[in-house]
Amino acid sequence: MRKKVVAGNWKCNTTVQEGVELAKAVNELVATEGAKDVVVVLGTPFTHITKVVETVDNSRIGVAAQNCAAEAKGAFTGEVSAAMVKSTGAGYVILGHSERREYYGETSEILNKKVALTLENGLTPIYCCGEPLEIREAGTQKEFVINQLKETVFKLSADDFKKVIVAYEPIWAIGTGKTATTEQAQEMHKDLRDAMAAQYGQEVADEISILYGGSCNPKNANELFANPDVDGGLIGGASLKADDFLAIINAY
Numbered sequence: 289m290r291k292k293v294v295a296g297n298w299k300c301n302t303t304v305q306e307g308v309e310l311a312k313a314v315n316e317l318v319a320t321e322g323a324k325d326v327v328v329v330l331g332t333p334f335t336h337i338t339k340v341v342e343t344v345d346n347s348r349i350g351v352a353a354q355n356c357a358a359e360a361k362g363a364f365t366g367e368v369s370a371a372m373v374k375s376t377g378a379g380y381v382i383l384g385h386s387e388r389r390e391y392y393g394e395t396s397e398i399l400n401k402k403v404a405l406t407l408e409n410g411l412t413p414i415y416c417c418g419e420p421l422e423i424r425e426a427g428t429q430k431e432f433v434i435n436q437l438k439e440t441v442f443k444l445s446a447d448d449f450k451k452v453i454v455a456y457e458p459i460w461a462i463g464t465g466k467t468a469t470t471e472q473a474q475e476m477h478k479d480l481r482d483a484m485a486a487q488y489g490q491e492v493a494d495e496i497s498i499l500y501g502g503s504c505n506p507k508n509a510n511e512l513f514a515n516p517d518v519d520g521g522l523i524g525g526a527s528l529k530a531d532d533f534l535a536i537i538n539a540y
C-alpha cells in the first residue's frame with residue numbers, strides 16, 4: 289500500500305530562527321490534530337536542517353534537504369553532499385525541482401548523480417518533474433514528463449526505484465495561484481503510473497507515491513487528493529504557514 293505524503297518545500301525562505309518557530313508550530317499541530325496516516329516532511333534550507341531535526345518529533349515528521357551535491361565529497365566549494373545531509377538526521381532530498389533545473393542548469397546527467405548519491409546514503413529522493421506552459425499548450429506534456437523520468441529515475445533498478453517519491457509539478461502552476469484542475473492532475477498522475485508499470489511492472493508502480501505540486505492550498509487540496517493517483521502534495525507557499533500546512537495534511 290503506497291504512502292500518502294505531504295511535504296513542505298520552504299524554498300529560500302525563513303531565517304534559522306523563523307524556521308525553527310515554524311517547525312515547532314507544525315510539530316505541535318501535527319501531534320495534536322494531524323492525520324495519522326499521512327507522512328509529513330519539512331523541506332528546509334540546509335542551514336536549518338540540524339535545528340529542525342532537533343525540533344520535531346522525528347517519528348512523526350521527516351526532514352528534507354532541497355538539494356545535494358552531485359559529487360560525494362572533495363574540493364567543491366559551497367556544495368553540501370548527500371552524506372552531510374544524512375549526518376544531520378534528515379531523511380529526504382528534494383531533487384530536480386524546476387527552479388533548480390531552470391536557474392541552476394540542472395540536467396538529467398547531474399540529477400542522475402544526485403539521485404544515486406541520495407540513495408547510496410540511505411536518503412529518499414523526492415524527484416520532481418513537470419512541464420512548462422508552452423509544452424502544456426502544445427499538448428505534449430505527457431511525452432515531456434515521461435521523458436524526464438526516462439532520462440533519470442527510470443534508469444534505476446526496480447529495488448532502487450521503489451525508494452523514490454515522485455512529485456509532478458506543472459511549472460505553470462508553481463507559485464502562480466493557477467492550480468492544475470483535478471482532472472489535469474489525475475490524468476498526468478495516471479499517465480506517470482502507467483509509464484512506471486510499463487517500465488517496472490504494475491506491482492512496483494502501485495507502490496510509488498506520486499505527489500502533486502503547484503499552488504496547492506487548503507481550499508483545493510481536498511479535491512486534488514481525492515484523485516486515485518494523487519498520493520499527496522509538495523507544497524511551497526502554503527507550507528510557510530503552519531495552519532495552512534496542517535489543513536493540507538488533513539485534506540485527505
Ligand SMILES: O=C[C@H](O)COP(=O)(O)O
Nearest residue numbers: 297462463502503524525
Ligand atoms: O515545491 C513546491 C512547488 O514548487 C509548489 O510551490 P507553490 O505551492 O508555492 O506553488
